[in-house]
Amino acid sequence: MNKQINDSLDIKITGEILAQSFPKRQGGTSFTTFLQTKKGQFVWKVATELPYREWLKKEAEVMELLNKETELPIPLFMHYKEQPEENSLLMSKLEGVPLREALHDANSIEEKRSLFLSFGTLLKLLHTTRPPGALLTKNIWLEKQLHTAAYNVKHYKVDGNEELLTYLKLNQPKPIPQTLIHGDCTIDNVLVKDGMVYAFIDLAGVAHGDPRYDLALATRSIQSNPLLVEAFYEGYDSTPISIEEFKYFDGGLYEFF
Ligand SMILES: Nc1ncnc2c1ncn2[C@@H]1O[C@H](COP(=O)(O)OP(=O)(O)O)[C@@H](O)[C@H]1O
Ligand SMILES: [Mg+2]
Known part of the structure; x- marks a missing residue:
């Protein structure tokens, strides 16, 4: 696993990372990595530029709210972190x-x-x-x-x-x-x-x-x-x-x- 992932991710939450892969097509606002870990599969979404860093923060907040108050089929919020160079969001990986x-x-x-x-x-x-x-x-x-x-x-x-x-x-x-x-x-x-x-x-x-x-x-x-x-x-x-x-x-x- 590369150092950048080590610095940004909380291994206590994900468990040991066994493999990484990427979506066929990255979105326009972030860089997304699929993580295969001992605790399951996660998506790690990172934004480095404005306004996308702010959007990611909003996404984290809204995901947590929707998880709590609705039954809508969306990823499960796991963790959100702000660092000098990037904001990152960890969520469950959905199938499909x-x-x-x-x-x-x-x-x-x-x-x-x-x-x-x-x-x-x-x-x-x-x-x-x-x-x-x-x-x-x-x-x-x-x-x-x-x-x-x-x-x-x-x-x-x-x-x-x-x-x-x-x-x-x-x-x-x-x-x-x-x-x-x-x-x-x-x-x-x-x-x-x-x-x-x-x-x-x-x-x-x-x-x-x-x-x-x-x-x-x-x-x-x-x-x-x-x-x-x-x-x-x-x-x-x-x-x-x-x-x-x-x-x-x-x-x-x-x-x-
Ligand atoms: N929770 C998830 N489960 C499965 N695939 C995901 C998940 N989140 C993102 N992806 C994959 O990563 C791609 C980019 O993620 P997305 O949140 O759409 O980023 P962007 O805001 O940059 O468009 C998606 O098109 C999808 O293929
Ligand atoms: Mg997208």
């Missing part, structure tokens, strides 16, 4: 592969349909779960996101620009009731086992917020495939968001995060 990988390996449209149907069902479960008390708020999530977007455009390299941000401020969709949301609900951040999407990972964006943001991100990769969008909403058991709502969030707000 990200939906992106499962779609890549799927051989038929039927397989893809059931993947998206189960994705819709899982997302409905999240949106109908009572948010933990600490997340519940009367504040409007979208306003806070627009505020953060304005900060991000000034301080970080993001895809969005001032012009788009002004448009988003002036053209907000009609408000709907806020729910528990994932906040980064793409095909990279849900896991598939036995042909079904069954768990959420990458939880830094979880909030009491606008469920249309999750719906837009969940379906962004299948916009040119109405059959799969239909399967997703069959699982979600509601009518689709409008094309205007979709575009407001995907290609709009998402460009600032």
